[in-house]
Amino acid sequence: MAHYELADLDSASFDVVDIDGASFDCADVEDVPLSREDATTDVLIERGLIYASGRSVPADLVTAHMWFNIAAMRGDKEAARLRREVAAEMSDAEIGAAQRAARDWLKLHPQAPERAPELRAAA
Numbered sequence: 001m002a003h004y005e006l007a008d009l010d011s012a013s014f015d016v017v018d019i020d021g022a023s024f025d026c027a028d029v030e031d032v033p034l035s036r037e038d039a040t041t042d043v044l045i046e047r048g049l050i051y052a053s054g055r056s057v058p059a060d061l062v063t064a065h066m067w068f069n070i071a072a073m074r075g076d077k078e079a080a081r082l083r084r085e086v087a088a089e090m091s092d093a094e095i096g097a098a099q100r101a102a103r104d105w106l107k108l109h110p111q112a113p114e115r116a117p118e119l120r121a122a123a
Contacts, residue, residue, distance in 0.1 A: 039109060044071035045079050052086055061090050065098035070105060 048067035051060045065086045071079030087095055 039070070041071040041074050041076035041079060044068070044074070045076065045082065048079070048082060048086075052082075061086050062094050062098045062101065065090065065095065066101040066105065069098060069102040073102070073106070074111070 044067050048064045048071070050057060050064075051067065052064035053059065065083055068079045068083035068086060072083050090098070
């Protein structure tokens with residue numbers, strides 16, 4: 001997995017995001033299709049970085065925290081670190097708003113439950 005540093009975002013360019021071979025202008029980041037199958041932690045982190053950096057979209061730490069939080073909830077340790085870094089720059093009210101937004105997003109985009117292996121009885 002890629003290593004991200006929020007401190008280095010000023011030198012990064014997020015004008016175009018490549019997701020599964022398709023390029024999207026960051027100005028239209030909310031238009032990027034994100035089904036539960038597309039919502040890999042790398043894609044979620046990329047969205048968080050776009051909003052944290054303010055490249056091609058207005059900087060929005062609440063939205064950045066939301067994306068990092070969703071990725072962290074899916075087990076990504078790097079996302080958890082980025083979420084903490086962003087949270088250090090936010091008020092308690094902003095963190096609460098980000099957490100509510102993450103819960104709302106997860107309600108609309110639940111992960112598919114893991115399929116249990118099929119068991120067959122011996123004949």
